[in-house]
Amino acid sequence: MKIGELVKRHGVSVDTIRFYEKQKLLSPSARSEAGYRLYNEADSQRLGFILRAKSVGFSLQQIRELLQIEDNKSEWQCADVKDKVQHKMQDIEQQIAELRRFHQALQQLDDACCGGPLSATECSILAALEKGQPVKPEHHHQERTSC
Structure with a gap:
């Protein structure tokens, strides 16, 4: 899907998505021949994760840490995630x-x-x-x- 579809699906602006890309939290899966950013369902789910984490108060750095855990779940324990939530509280x-x-x-x-x-x-x-x-x-x- 193109960036416009991602924007509509999540109710954010193009600038928000580009900001998350600059912060290395999100990246398009591919580019079209015309150079358009293309996102897949996993990218959309990742953006949803970022937005939900932001909505409960996590900072960009904390979201980055949570994404590292999300991307490598088998290397982490549930206690590691709970610890991050308790620190945030x-x-x-x-x-x-x-x-x-x-x-x-x-x-x-x-x-x-x-x-x-x-x-x-x-x-x-x-x-x-x-x-x-x-x-x-x-x-x-x-x-x-x-x-």
Whole structure:
């Protein structure tokens, strides 16, 4: 099949397929006499594997490693694949923890600011970011002259 058929089958762009080719994750099985890339069913299955691995968060390098296992299954153990999944889950758990810290810090900044129509010259968020000082939540008063 030509690249256009592969694109339609998997719902990706031509650029995506070419990117995976440049990354040496996918290659056409052959070329036509006119120079068109030709893909077979195994190539389509490989692209599906790449896309599914990407959809659960694996990086290109991790996908490359999984493809090496996929291409040489008899040389690997199921435990090797499970180990890769467990490492990925640990990475994601660390990212989640970091995102929670970001959220908490942003919430403190948000809570400290009145968000009113006053000039940003006295903005508590900007002051905290400039000075690196912790922010304290402010009480929202109508007569307030600064945030």
